Each structure stands twice: as structure tokens, then as C-alpha cells.
Amino acid sequence: MPTLKSPVMRTVDVARRAGYSVQQVRDLEHDGVLPPAARTAAGYRIYGEIHLRSALAYRALALGTGPVEAKRIVRAAHRCPVSEVLALLDAAHARLDRERIDLRLAKEAVEAISTEPLEDVRPSDSMSVSELAAALGVRASALRHWDTEGLVVPDRVSPRGTRRYSPAQARDARIVHQLRGAGYGVDPLRALMPGLRHGHGSEDVRAALAARETSITARSHALLEAAAALSAVLTTLPRA
Numbered sequence: 001m002p003t004l005k006s007p008v009m010r011t012v013d014v015a016r017r018a019g020y021s022v023q024q025v026r027d028l029e030h031d032g033v034l035p036p037a038a039r040t041a042a043g044y045r046i047y048g049e050i051h052l053r054s055a056l057a058y059r060a061l062a063l064g065t066g067p068v069e070a071k072r073i074v075r076a077a078h079r080c081p082v083s084e085v086l087a088l089l090d091a092a093h094a095r096l097d098r099e100r101i102d103l104r105l106a107k108e109a110v111e112a113i114s115t116e117p118l119e120d121v122r123p124s125d126s127m128s129v130s131e132l133a134a135a136l137g138v139r140a141s142a143l144r145h146w147d148t149e150g151l152v153v154p155d156r157v158s159p160r161g162t163r164r165y166s167p168a169q170a171r172d173a174r175i176v177h178q179l180r181g182a183g184y185g186v187d188p189l190r191a192l193m194p195g196l197r198h199g200h201g202s203e204d205v206r207a208a209l210a211a212r213e214t215s216i217t218a219r220s221h222a223l224l225e226a227a228a229a230l231s232a233v234l235t236t237l238p239r240a
Contacts, residue, residue, distance in 0.1 A: 009047040011037075018055035025055065033058045033074045053232045054078070060226035064219045065092045070226075077233050089230065092223060099183070099216050103209060106182035109175050110196075110205050126155070126164040135170075136177050143173065149186050151176045151193055172196075179205070183212050 015025045028034045029045075034054050037045040054074055061070035073088045133140040146152040147163070152173045154163040165173065175196060179189060184205075192205060 009052065011045050011047065014047045014052050014055055017052055018059060020055065020059075028055060028058060031071055031075075032078070033071050035078055050233065050236045053229065053236055057226060057229035057233050060222050060229050061092075063222035064096075064226050065223070073230070074233070077230060078237065082234055085230070085234065089223075089227060096216060096220050096223065102178070102181035102183075103212055103216065106178040106184070107206075107209055109178035110209070126166050127170055128165075129154075129163045132165050132170055132173060136173060138177060142177075146173065146176055150190055151186065182209060184208065 011022050011025050014020075015022045018025070020028070025034070025047075026045075029037060029051075034047075034051045037047050037051065040046060054077070057077070058070050058074045061073055064070075065073070069088075069092060073085065073092070076085045076088055127135070129140045129143050133143055136143075143152065143154075143163075147154060152165075152169055154165045154169050156163065172193065176189060176193070180186075188208065196205070
């Protein structure tokens with residue numbers, strides 16, 4: 001039975017050791033994640049150590065970045081300079097870091113923004129679409145989309161339907177912005193926003209954000225394992 005150090009492995013051997021089916025191994029080869037296999041005189045595929053290591057690297061990367069980006073990274077390992085491969089891996093870590101920041105901001109939004117006192121409100125305190133978009137750092141089209149979806153519905157202050165956001169509506173927009181950035185979907189937000197406006201529903205949001213944090217942690221750990229697996233691929237491949 002071939003082992004990791006065996007020079008020759010069958011498709012089934014790679015499949016068993018990488019945790020895939022035989023067809024999945026063939027598909028990975030077809031997609032360029034595994035380099036082309038050699039063939040016996042009878043036409044059977046022959047795999048080597050680089051194929052197994054590539055499959056293992058892809059498996060870990062897919063958990064951390066998703067299958068599309070994982071394929072891109074492993075293909076790059078076979079075709080591109082090491083610096084380009086590492087740049088792709090760095091970008092994957094950076095995206096996770098951005099998710100962690102967005103998650104922290106969303107937690108702060110739930111804890112603080114939904115209970116902010118709104119006293120001494122004056123008509124002059126309202127904001128236009130462009131003003132609020134600039135304050136949040138989003139496109140005006142995002143605010144219009146949230147209006148259409150019933151997440152943040154502004155006042156209409158002219159016959160033309162010009163949008164003006166009161167301080168309470170601007171606060172709602174801040175909540176939606178942070179929770180959307182943390183991966184919260186439109187439908188769950190639509191159901192939660194009425195309660196959040198009145199200080200309710202926070203426990204549901206906290207539970208969802210905790211699940212999001214668990215997912216980020218799992219993907220971060222997968223990327224840690226993927227880095228080691230990718231390093232094994234890079235050290236196996238001949239370099240000019």
C-alpha cells in the first residue's frame with residue numbers, strides 16, 4: 001500500500017488520504033488543482049507525492065477561503081513564483097481580519113447604538129441620503145436598497161419624495177451597516193430591526209454574531225493548517 005513517501009499512488013490512494021472520492025480527485029486534476037497525472041501503458045493514472053500534497057492543501061484552503069479561492073491559490077502554487085502564492089495567502093488572511101473587525105463593530109453596534117438616547121431632536125438634525133452615506137462610508141445606493149427592503153425607511157419631505165433621515169433613522173442605518181458588514185442577511189435583519197429599535201431582539205443578534213465568530217475562528221484555523229500544507233506543496237515542486 002503506498003504511503004505519503006511512496007513514488008507511485010493510485011487515484012483511490014490519493015482519494016483515501018485526502019478525504020475525497022475518486023471522482024473528486026479526478027475533478028481536481030481536471031481543474032488544475034492537481035498537476036496532470038502520469039499514465040500507465042494501460043491508461044491508468046499514476047499519482048505522486050505532489051498530487052497528494054496539493055489535494056491536502058486544497059482541502060484546508062477550501063475550508064478557510066472557499067473552493068473558488070482555494071483552487072486559485074493551489075493553481076498558483078504550480079504555475080507562479082512563490083511571492084505571488086504568498087500574496088494570495090496574505091490576502092486571504094487580510095479578508096478574515098477585516099471580517100473580525102466588522103464583527104467587533106457589529107457587537108459594539110448592538111450593545112451601544114440600539115440604546116442610544118435620542119433627546120432634543122430637531123428637524124435640522126436630519127440628514128440627506130448623500131450626507132448619511134458619507135457619514136457611514138457607504139454608497140447612496142446602499143441606503144436606497146435598505147429603504148426598499150424595509151430595513152431603514154426615511155421620511156419623505158417633499159412632493160418629489162426626497163429622503164431625509166432623522167437621528168433615529170440614522171442610528172438604524174448605523175446598526176444595519178455594521179450588521180451587514182458582519183455577514184447578517186437582509187431577511188433576518190428585517191425581522192430583527194423592529195425589536196432593536198425598542199431595545200429588544202439583542203439576544204438573537206448576539207447569538208447570530210457568536211455563530212459568525214465561531215465560523216471565522218474555524219476558517220482562521222483552517223488557513224493556519226493550509227499554510228503548512230501549501231508550504232509542503234511549494235517545497236515539493238522544483239523551482240528554477
